[in-house]
Amino acid sequence: MKQSAISSQRSAPPGVEAELEERRRLVEDALQRAFPPESAWPETIHRAVRYSLLAGGKRIRPLLALASGEAVGGRRDEVMPLACAVEMIHTYSLIHDDLPAMDNDDYRRGQLTNHKVFGEAMAILAGDGLLTLAFRLVADNFAAGGASAAALREVLVDVADGAGTHGMVGGQVVDIESEGKTVSPATLDYIHLHKTAALIRTSMRVGAVIAGATPAQVRIFTTAGTSLGLAFQIVDDILDVESTSEQLGKTAGKDQAQQKATYPAIHGLEASRTRARDLIAAAERSLAELGPRAEPLRALARFIFERKA
Numbered sequence: 001m002k003q004s005a006i007s008s009q010r011s012a013p014p015g016v017e018a019e020l021e022e023r024r025r026l027v028e029d030a031l032q033r034a035f036p037p038e039s040a041w042p043e044t045i046h047r048a049v050r051y052s053l054l055a056g057g058k059r060i061r062p063l064l065a066l067a068s069g070e071a072v073g074g075r076r077d078e079v080m081p082l083a084c085a086v087e088m089i090h091t092y093s094l095i096h097d098d099l100p101a102m103d104n105d106d107y108r109r110g111q112l113t114n115h116k117v118f119g120e121a122m123a124i125l126a127g128d129g130l131l132t133l134a135f136r137l138v139a140d141n142f143a144a145g146g147a148s149a150a151a152l153r154e155v156l157v158d159v160a161d162g163a164g165t166h167g168m169v170g171g172q173v174v175d176i177e178s179e180g181k182t183v184s185p186a187t188l189d190y191i192h193l194h195k196t197a198a199l200i201r202t203s204m205r206v207g208a209v210i211a212g213a214t215p216a217q218v219r220i221f222t223t224a225g226t227s228l229g230l231a232f233q234i235v236d237d238i239l240d241v242e243s244t245s246e247q248l249g250k251t252a253g254k255d256q257a258q259q260k261a262t263y264p265a266i267h268g269l270e271a272s273r274t275r276a277r278d279l280i281a282a283a284e285r286s287l288a289e290l291g292p293r294a295e296p297l298r299a300l301a302r303f304i305f306e307r308k309a
Helices: 016-034 045-053 061-073 075-096 114-118 119-143 149-163 168-175 185-210 215-242 261-269 269-306
Strands: none
Touching: 016 061, 016 075, 045 075, 045 114, 045 119, 061 075, 061 185, 061 215, 061 269, 075 119, 075 149, 075 168, 075 185, 114 119, 114 168, 119 149, 119 215, 149 168, 149 185, 168 185, 185 215, 215 261, 215 269, 261 269
């Protein structure tokens, strides 16, 4: 069920696709090193964490963080700990989303969900472990890189807000409370902008901040990240309708089965596809201000729209 994060992308200039794939491999290697080995005591929790963290996936958030930092002249190695941190937060959210009390799913990233293998209690603790280690990585990032206290505060606030009740958690709350209800387009936008777009926007912003982005450049990443994040979730909604479980690596059709508030359910498939396309175009217009160094970001934007899983 697993597939390369870049394999379905066709419109990138020559060399960019291979470069993005190389970055994805570097992210995988860094994630391998970031968490204690399975043999570390207590072994069960480290097996559970590594089971989900190293299960593959698109790695969109860390790739966006790396590309954003490089777009403003940063080094890949100085952004990598932050890139791993946002991927850990994302993976924790998936582990918890899949629990019986939430979306109650059996498959994720082409394998059994964490609680199906390790039990509900250990899955909850695995998510907790990932979330807390993410903030340790942020701190270690700055200790090694010598960034300013002001930059550290900005990154910590951004990560906490993107993942917390003003971001991902808040969006999840409204998503759960909206199940089985007829919601307004404004409420649907709120869910998607917080549940998904917040952490994607944060990934881009913190990657840029650690690399020394100017306030004007951070505003570009804020605008582009919001558009890309919303487009990502709209495409996710569409794929849940049109793709198979084998293609997705998770159970297809769950949104409709659980009466979730989604773009296809409220606006229809074609209008949803048009909205996603417009958002990608808007993001690319914003990123144009950064010049050629932002080409990997533009390639990722195209992948977000064209992906099949």
